Amino acid sequence: MKLNTLKFEKIDQIAKITINRPENFNTLNSHMSNELLKVAISCDEDKNIKAIILTGSGDKSFCAGGDLFSFKNSGSKLSSEVKEFIISLHGAISKFCRLKAPIIASINGVAAGAGLSFASFPSLAIASTKATFISSYTNMGLTPDGSSSFFLPKLIGQRRYMELVLTNRTLSAAEALDWGLVNKVVKPEKLEDETMKIAKFLSKGPISAHGRIKDLVLNSYQNSLEEQLELEARFFTNSLNTDEFKDKLSAFTSKDKK
Secondary structure (H helix, E strand, C coil): CCCCCEEEEEECCEEEEEECCHHHCCCECHHHHHHHHHHHHHHHHCCCCCEEEEEECCCCEEECCECHHHHHHHHHHHHHHHHHHHHHHHHHHHHHHHCCCCEEEEECCEEECHHHHHCCCCCEEEEECCCEEECCHHHHCCCCCCCHHHHHHHHHCHHHHHHHHHHCCCEEHHHHHHHCCCCEEECHHHHHHHHHHHHHHHHCCCHHHHHHHHHHHHHHCCCCHHHHHHHHHHHHHHHCCCHHHHHHHHHHHHHHHC
């Protein structure tokens, strides 16, 4: 797969996606949104992928949001071009969220604008101590995109989300951890190893169960209690028919008899 704005590699059963525009602070343009969708579909088609890492190239930026210079260069075509851009971007995020494989955001630097969204939609997030988080949209008279208005209020609470987007407060990695935006903060030199350690653990787990857990969480945002309980019951009983459960049950009961 030929890519210009991303790096995509597979390490055993782990896919690693690296946002690769370090000279532009890994900002997002139309090429990248299209490539993200292409990579998301590739991950969906590859049944051997059991975990996914999303990170940024270099040591300064995870993703610093949209490429405003490309916006400027669009001239009178800006609105139509951005509509296409957002359709592919949102398609990619939707596809990533519906994949069975858990996704880990490995946040190596600035996460701004859409980069804040990229820190929000994955299953888990681990950040370097150098990482910072800022909405930035209202600095430019814009509103959020890329799913942050869906995920972030649920992760950190509505009032804190409103504070982020209305005041453009910058969160340090430690504050992001305290607010519940990330799961763990490590030194920059430890980020790659710690992320890979988590990815390896997840890649050895039951992919069907992981996918159902992702679906349960997504559906919990709009389901009533009774609808969610029904979904839990259906997913649980469906899991009983998987080879993953049967193998683990056999191993557990055999060990118990010894």
